[in-house]
Amino acid sequence: MKILALLFLLPGMALASGVDSLQNFLHHSRTMRAQFTQTVQDRNGKQVQNASGVMQFSRPGKFRWVYEKPYAQLIVGDGVKVWMYDADLNQVTVRKLDQALGSTPAALLAGDNEIERNFDLIDGGRRDGLEWVEASPKNQGGSFEKIRLAFRDGTLAEMELRDHFGQTTTIRFVQLELNPKLAAKLFIFTPPAGADVVGD
Secondary structure, eight states: OOOOOOOOOOOOOOSSSSSHHHHHHHHSSSEEEEEEEEEEEEETEEEEEEEEEEEEEEETEEEEEEEESSEEEEEEESEEEEEEEETTTTTEEEEEEEHHHSSSSHHHHOOSSOOGGEEEEEEEETTEEEEEEEEESSSSSSSEEEEEEEEEEEEEEEEEEEETTTTTEEEEEEEEEEEOOOOOOGGOOOOOOEEEEEEE
16 A cells, blocks of 8 residues: 655745745645545556545644545554554554655655655646646655656645556645644554554
């Protein structure tokens, strides 16, 4: 399961570039809540997955992704560990937060403000009314070789993530709220009774 925890909102303002938009987001956001849709296409452009749900984060290190359709899955970062729960399998996978983030998309969301420590940033120009920025992980051992983020009027509109197998994951965000008050319990996960727990 990929940790696709990477969704942002910025105050509406005219910015010069996608890099400016991303840096401004990191400076101004502490929490966020949004609904999302997620599609995955294989290297030939065929859609192989379609999902939707709700995400929330509280930087640094805490996030909650709830996949509602077509299957129930939950990803919770509690600041120390990342918990991934597959309801159908009743299985929990747990990893240390620093190992799960690193140069992954989640590092853009839940990490600290020093994004250029883990990513090389390049302005991606303007297309379809969106300002794009491309983030390439400096550590090539991660799951993704390239991450592109698009901003519209200072608000994160979508992300594109390309993995080493040629698959492209596109996440689009709606009903974004910047810096909402989020309950601490959202970022606490206790494995359900009888669940199979694997990992750290």
